[in-house]
Amino acid sequence: MDKTGCIILVLAWIALSSGRSNLSAQETLSDAWNVAVTASRQIQAENRTIESQRYQEEAITARRVPRFTAESSYTVLSEQVNANVDVSSLTGRESTLVVPALDQEFGTSSINVTIPLYLGGKIAAFEKAQNLTTQAATYQRTAVISQIRLEVTQAYFGVLRMEKIKLIAEATKKSLDNRLKDTQSLLEQGVTTQTAFLSVKVAQANAEQMVYESNFGLRTARSTYNRLLWRSMDADVQITEIALPTSQPDVETLTQLALHQRPELARLDALAQALTAKSTGTRADVLPQVVAGISYGYLQNKTLAPNDVAQETVGMTWTPFDGISRAHATAMERESIAVSQMREEMGSVITLQVQKAWNDGQAARHKIDVAREAVRQADENLKLVSGQFKEGVATYTEVLDAQSLWTASHNNLYNVYYNAILAYYTLEYAVGNI
Numbered sequence: 001m002d003k004t005g006c007i008i009l010v011l012a013w014i015a016l017s018s019g020r021s022n023l024s025a026q027e028t029l030s031d032a033w034n035v036a037v038t039a040s041r042q043i044q045a046e047n048r049t050i051e052s053q054r055y056q057e058e059a060i061t062a063r064r065v066p067r068f069t070a071e072s073s074y075t076v077l078s079e080q081v082n083a084n085v086d087v088s089s090l091t092g093r094e095s096t097l098v099v100p101a102l103d104q105e106f107g108t109s110s111i112n113v114t115i116p117l118y119l120g121g122k123i124a125a126f127e128k129a130q131n132l133t134t135q136a137a138t139y140q141r142t143a144v145i146s147q148i149r150l151e152v153t154q155a156y157f158g159v160l161r162m163e164k165i166k167l168i169a170e171a172t173k174k175s176l177d178n179r180l181k182d183t184q185s186l187l188e189q190g191v192t193t194q195t196a197f198l199s200v201k202v203a204q205a206n207a208e209q210m211v212y213e214s215n216f217g218l219r220t221a222r223s224t225y226n227r228l229l230w231r232s233m234d235a236d237v238q239i240t241e242i243a244l245p246t247s248q249p250d251v252e253t254l255t256q257l258a259l260h261q262r263p264e265l266a267r268l269d270a271l272a273q274a275l276t277a278k279s280t281g282t283r284a285d286v287l288p289q290v291v292a293g294i295s296y297g298y299l300q301n302k303t304l305a306p307n308d309v310a311q312e313t314v315g316m317t318w319t320p321f322d323g324i325s326r327a328h329a330t331a332m333e334r335e336s337i338a339v340s341q342m343r344e345e346m347g348s349v350i351t352l353q354v355q356k357a358w359n360d361g362q363a364a365r366h367k368i369d370v371a372r373e374a375v376r377q378a379d380e381n382l383k384l385v386s387g388q389f390k391e392g393v394a395t396y397t398e399v400l401d402a403q404s405l406w407t408a409s410h411n412n413l414y415n416v417y418y419n420a421i422l423a424y425y426t427l428e429y430a431v432g433n434i
Helices: 003-021 029-039 041-064 122-188 194-228 251-261 263-286 323-390 396-431
Strands: 067-076 081-086 096-102 105-118 289-299 308-317
Touching: 029 041, 029 122, 029 194, 041 122, 122 194, 122 263, 122 396, 194 396, 251 263, 251 323, 251 396, 263 323, 323 396
Parallel strands: none
Antiparallel strands: 067 105, 081 096, 105 289, 289 308
16 A cells, blocks of 8 residues: 555544544443343343243242132022921921021122141242242343343444444555556556556456445444344444453363353253252142131021021042142153253353354464564555555556555454454353353
């Protein structure tokens, strides 16, 4: 690149950086995480699911509380109901007396209170199962939050990457614009050939296309970022640059940490334990069920006295051979084993995620030094070839090749740099730190 192109690239970068520093709406990665998580409809849905599970806990716990019911009714019979009373002992001969047993129209009412005394541990087991189910829903929400943060991180650095690619494309085009003017001037002086002019013109057209592509690429990157934050797709995006974080500990330590704190594993653990607890509660159906009751009833009747009566009862039901309950309990036990096996599979997947992210990060960090050296050499090469071309030593083909190498090396440096940053955050996600 010639001197003018280099100055333009530097000034554009300074303008972009200084412009950002003066914007009150400048957004950090942490800000973007908070906005995305708060606005996410998926997170809102997970919150509603957790609320639902907590109400289920309340419903199960309510089974321990005495249950109060009140009933009332009014009945009209088609005809009078009578009772035949044997009065032979009173009259000395065989005879009956017909007396009303029920009024043809009457009302009834009752109040009942039932109290569970012993249900074989069913309520405690179902309370434990529901509590674990709620925990599983909470872990699921944590996993979704981590996934959203990773997606936001990818979009965040996607914007920063495309901003750099756009700067490089614009600098390349500006350099080739100037070179095209110089070549046209040389052609008019008869110093160079039409072939050289056409080659530079083609290169300049390609650079212009590169600018268009980078503009549309940046627009798409910003739209992706805005969608994750539930903003208008064409909203302005002003975000801060982030330096490459320091490298993480060794992969073995990170793997053990991931297996300990990833919410996906904790969720599957909770679900497996919940199914075991449900199985225990279901098996309690074959144990004696003891319930106490207190009731008060009133029957509107002219014949009976008194019309109201209270009673206390203690009842027991026992179904020692209940094939349905046993089958349901066994099914839940098998499902619990299946979830535990899924947990083992997920552990293997997470281990691979950590290994891959760690390897990608190490490789990208090593590539940065190589890419920086390539940029330094490309800068020097373009400077030398440009000088040689002016002296008539180098050909236009060598100049265009040098320009292409300059553009490719700078693009590669930013790609490698942001790949290293993304690898860092991908590893943080794999470990369960974000």
